[in-house]
Amino acid sequence: MWHLYHFPLCPFSRKVQLALAEKKVPFALQLAYPWDNDDLFHSLNPAGKTPVMRHAERGLTLADSQAICEYFEEVEQRAPLLPGSAQARAEIRRLVAMFDDALYTDVTAPLMHEKMKKRLFLRQSPDSQVLRRATRLLHDHLDYIDWLIDNNRWLGGAQLSLADFAAAAQLSVIDYLDSLDWSGHDSARGWYRVIKSRPSFAPLLSQRMEGLPPPRHYSDVNA
Template identity: 60%
Template sequence: MWQLFQFPLCPFSRKVRLVLGEKGVAHELVRENPWEQRDEYMDLNPAGETPVLVENELGLTLIGSQPIAEYFDETVDKAPMLHGNAAARAEIRRLTAWFDEKLFHEVVEPLMNERMRKRLVSRESPDTGVLRQAMKVANGHLDYLDYLLDNRRWVAGASLSLADFAAAAQLSVVDYLGALDWRGHKQTRDWYSVMKSRPAFRPLLGERMEVIVPPAHYDKVDF
């Protein structure tokens, strides 16, 4: 069976878990705290980042959310993530990168550092200025999602795709950390409610991090 080395609040781990769940790929979760930099884990992934997926019987080690997602999209026919013609696939990849890179670096990473790592690892107080800026930028990303969903059924087009799961994985972490103001974002809120209702999403919503409690609406489909 596949072993997924992951961290519960890592959005890239969540993206992979959603893809595996949608495609029905059986796997065992192994929690990995990236800041510990364990020798055994560094041997698997010298970058020390999550996620990593291992199948010992097959002798396979897959590293990183995008390579993992594309591997299973090429090997499992169920629930295609990258589909359509070349232009449609390019748009899916563009938006997946937008959420994995831009949303992550501008919003998710600073929030995780201030509200999670400082509390769990270094025992420091969060920088309120950094938090305010990340929350402000998060609202801009919700505006962009509203724009996309005004013109499309799903984030990247007419069909559910990897871009939807990438966006939902990142937003789920921001929402867990209580940094999303959903007011005035009906299009994105309705889309996210649909994403949260998918069976693959439910295990994520049921998990809790030690000492960090999400807002009351976090695991509710109707919020």
């Protein structure tokens, strides 16, 4: 049995969860907080980051969300994450890298620090300047998602792909932290609603970070 080492607000673990659920790969969740300095977890991933996938019976360990998704893309044909020609796949990979790097660094990571880590572990108030900057940058990313979805059915082209799951995973954490402002982004909002109502998304909507409840609208698939 596969185990996914994650914590509920890790966007990269959410991306993996969406990919595995779409491919109907069974797995169990194993809570792991990277900042806990757990020796077992660090022995599985020396980088000390979630997500990590472990299949103890087969002696397999996979780390890094992109390596994990591409592994399952190779071993499980169902629900391709990187559909299409080599050029189409390169475009999907470009978008995934952009959401994993830029959207995470500009918006998700600062919000996680200010609204999750400071509240749960550091017992500090969020820095309003950091929150304002993240909100401003989020609008730039949503503008780009609007543009993509105005020109294609899905973010990466004509077919649903890992680009959609990578972006939705980041946005779902931002939404959990009550910082997803859709004003002026009807196209992006419509696309997110469709992704949010997929069966693969349902587990994400029920997972909770202890001590940090989401806003009421978070689990509402019509919100």
